[in-house]
Amino acid sequence: MKNIFLYILLLSASGVFAQKTEGVIHYEYQINWIKMMKKLPFLTQEEKDRMENTWKNDPDPKQKMNLYFNEKETLYTWGQDQQEYEDENWKSRNRELIIHRNFETEKRTDMLEILGKTYLVQDSLKHIEWKVMNQIKEVAGYICMKAVAEDKVKGQKITAWFTGDIPVSGGPEQIYGLPGMILELDADDGTVTAVATSVELKKLDKELTLPKLKGKKVNNQQFDSVISTYINDSIKMQRNPYWAIRY
Template identity: 30%
Template sequence: MDKIHKKTNSMKIKQLTIILTILIGPFLIAQEQLRIEYELTEPEENFKYSDLPNALDIKVPKRYYELILNKDESIWKSFEKVDNNQNDGTVGRVTFFSPYGDIYKNVKEKVKMFEANLNSKKYIVKDSLQEINWKIMQESKEILNIQVNKAIYINKEKGIELIAWYAPKLNFKNGPDEYWNLPGLILEIENLTYFDDNSKMYQTYTATKIETLPQNKKIIKPTKGTIITQKELDKILEENFDKMKEMEGEGVDKD
């Protein structure tokens, strides 16, 4: 009788193992390559300056991005999406232009790369991914019906505060833009920057869609341009800024 019970239990365990493999297997495989859509929202206060008329209404359109990733690599890029609320007769409208291309990240090698077009020259900015010393918190919530946990990073000296929500069940150390290095995919992050005049600026990236991709979809690194570091890029930008100030100064009439 004991042998029959043992045999029956063994069969049940085997059947349960097969069922779990069928149910869990595709989910694990599906995580090998994902595409996540993010929505970037910014308050109007980010774009209001003291030299603008107070009566001018500012309309900040939402921006949309996608993150395509596998276990080690990812590409971050913007994409167009119809927003029916953008043609509402608002007086002032913010438009965006960036000289930078898509952001490639390799979290295994801790490398980032992106293209930059400056001074009619093409560059590839290649540098190390910034290590963020996250502090894991106890709070959790749901995004797209997925549990996410909270993590924060605060640098008072630079006036930076990051609030991230990551999904431990999506086992990728990656996230939107250049954010990464949490034990799960970052589905939402808020970036607050504080200035000396007590003003602040903040942006929020929130995931709005997750889908699986064929595993043979290749993530391509930037290839066109002279390779420089982030420090060298910052120097070029600083020189450009100084030239602009100099040209503005020369354009002022001196009586």
């Protein structure tokens, strides 16, 4: 907690009066497939080396994501020009993905298409145990401080860079809970990243309004059980679970 207070004090001397609490943040989401595959425990070192040599010159595609926000809520989804995903070799429709956080009511509403079906997760916000570090860097023109946590369901280390200049406790993907907006997210030492490329501070219209929701309704515990069971079963069957779920 001491690091958090030091960070807020630092910001007060460098622009806290310019705080804004409404707009849209544009992110680039990227998966490093070589790093992901090399973490699979059932692959031999020879298989991992061969895979790295085969793919090392192939660039990892970047997907555009948007996070709409005000002082009370956030909504994270595909970028408006990113409804389909394609590269040189293939093209497909993006899966359903709406991640909504209401910090005033402390409610979570996520519509996620995984494992061939759409889930509607509606429950209270989960507490994330953050440890704020001393490192500072600039992301998308904002001074950010580092924080780390662990995704206990997926067993992943989470690193976030957040800014108090946008005093909203939101962030990309399903990550939040810091005293400022997360502008850069790193899961599993660079296996997956979501990095803000620009921040538009503006009055929103209907961007935070949830569309008509669909899917199998589950709570936090039920959804976590679906994810953890699928990951464990996939590893036992020597399959990569992240072809079917979001990393």
